[in-house]
Amino acid sequence: MKYFYLYRIIVLILFNHLLLISLSAQTKEEITPLRIPLLLSGNFGELRATHFHSGVDLKTKGIVGLPVLCVKDGKVARVKVSAVGYGNALYIEHPDGTTTVYGHLQKFNREVTEVVRRIQYAKESFEIDENLSDYQLTFRKGDTIAYSGNTGSSGGPHLHFEYRNTATEHTLNPLHYLKIRDHIAPRIRVLYIYGIDQQGRVGVIRRCEVKNLGDNKCMVAKAQLPAGKIGIGLYITDAMNGSWNKLGVYRLQLRVNDRERFRLTVDSAAFDQGNLINGLKDFRLYRDRRETVYRCFGSHLSSLMGVQLEEGGSILLQQGETVELEVTAADIYGNETQLNFQLTGGVAKREKAGPVLTAGQPHWLKAGSYSLQLGEKSLFHSVDPLQQIDSAGCFITSYEEEPLYQKARLHVAGNFGEKVILCRISDKGKREALVTQRDSAGLYSFVSLLGKYTVAEDTCPPVIEYLGVIEGRIKFKIQDEFSGIQSYRGEVNGRWCLFEYDAKSKILSCRKSEPAFVRGHLNQIVLKVIDRVGNCTEKKLFLKI
Incomplete structure (x- = not known):
C-alpha cells in the first residue's frame, strides 16, 4: 500500500510536469482576466493561516464591479455560490486540459446569472455548487463572464484567479502566464x-x-x-x-x-x-x-x-x-x-528528561471523562504530553497549542443534552464551538490542534435584526454568538424567496424586485434562522414595496 501511494504521487507529479511542458511548448500567450494593469495582493502557494493559497489575488483598485474576462476560449464547467470561501465562483474548462477559476465575484454575467437563479429557485437555496457542463455555456477569450467583488471570505475587493490541471485538479502557478512585470527581489x-x-x-x-x-x-x-x-x-x-x-x-x-x-x-x-x-x-x-x-x-x-x-x-x-x-x-x-x-x-546541552509523545506513533491521552486519540500521522514532531483536567473542568492536552498533521478524535463520555457541544478554548481564552457528533457513550469531534477543550451548552437562539431597505435591497443582520448559524430561510407572501447571505458581514438580504413581492401591496416577510444545535428564531414583518 505504501508503494502504491508513492507510485500515485509520482504519476500525478509527472502528469502535472508534462502538462506544464505542453503548455510552455505552445506559443506562450500572456493572459489577463482584467482590463487594468495586473497587481498582486496575494501570491500563488503562499502560506495562509490554514492552507496554501491556491491561486493569485489580483487587485481591483479597491472597488467592486470591474469586468472579469475569460482568459481563453472555454465553457463553464461549474458554478459555486457560498456565504464563505470563494463566494461567487466560476470555473471555466479549456480545450488544452486546463481550468481557470474566478472567485469572490460580485455577480456573474447575464447568461450565467439566469442559469444560477433557476437552480437556486429549484433547490430553494442561495448556496449552490453545480456542474454546468450540460448547459453548454461557451465563451471566447476576452468575453466578460462576471464582475469583480468581495463575496465569501474575502478580506476586501479583489479577484481570486486560479489555473488548474483539469484532470488532476492540481493548481498550477498562473504567474507563468499572467501579464505581470516585477523587478523587486524577495x-x-x-x-x-x-x-x-x-x-x-x-x-x-x-x-x-x-x-x-x-x-x-x-x-x-x-x-x-x-x-x-x-x-x-x-x-x-x-x-x-x-x-x-x-x-x-x-x-x-x-x-x-x-x-x-x-x-x-x-x-x-x-x-x-x-x-x-x-x-x-x-x-x-x-x-x-x-x-x-x-x-x-x-x-x-x-x-x-x-x-x-x-x-x-x-x-x-x-x-x-x-x-x-x-x-x-x-x-x-x-x-x-x-x-x-x-x-x-x-558544547552540547543536557536534554530535558520526561515522557514524550513521539511523532510517527499512535497515542491515547485520557483525563477524567475526556480522551484524545492520535494516529500515527497526527504529530509533525514529538511534543511534551499533558493530560489533565483544570479547575474549570477543561481537558488540557498540551502546554500550548500544537497543530496536527492529521486530525485527532476528541471524545467526552457522559449523558448530555441535545444542546451541549464540544468547544476549544484558545490560548487567549476565546471559546470556539466544534462540529460535534454523538455516539452511545457521549460526544466526539475531530480536532486539528492539541490544546484545551471543554463542553458547553448553547441555549441562546440566533438574533435577527431588520436594517431597512438600502439601495434596493431589504437587509437583515443575522448572528449567533456560539455554535454558529446552520441554516436560514426567507419567505415572502408564503413563497420561498432568494435571500443572499454574506457571512463575514452577517448580512442577509434580498432584492425588492424578487418575483414573490407584489408591488403596491403590503408584503409579509418571514425569516427563520437555526443554529447548529437547533435553536431557532423567526421574524415576521410587513413591508410595502
Missing part, C-alpha cells in the same frame, strides 16, 4: 534556528535579524550553538512593483557546505496536501508575530509537492565544527536574494 528578514532533540522535540533556540548588504546580498553574524541536530527557518516576504503587499516566495533553497539540503519551488499544489501547511510554516510565529516563517526541515515535507529534501533538511552540528550555509530566495521573474552565514558547534 527580502529575507529573520533567520530562526531550531533545536531538534534526540526524542524529536522541536523549538526555536536562536532568532537572528538579517542585515542587508545591498545588491541583493545579506548576512547574519556568525553564531555558536550547542552541538546537536538543528533546523533552519526563514521569515521571507516578496514584493512587486506598484504594490505594498507582502507576498509569498516562489523558490527557496538551502545549501549546507555547498550541498543542497532543502529546495521549495512553487509551480503546482494539491488540495489534499493542505494539512501540511503547519509542517512548512511555523504555526506559533505566524499566530503571535504574524511572521510567515518557512521551516526548511521535517521528514513529513518529503511528500509535499515542490519540495526536495536531503536528510530531512536538518543539520547535525558537531562540537567544534563550523558549517557554511547559503540561502537563496527568488521570485518567479528571476529576482533573487542570497544570505550567507556560518554556524559553529559548541
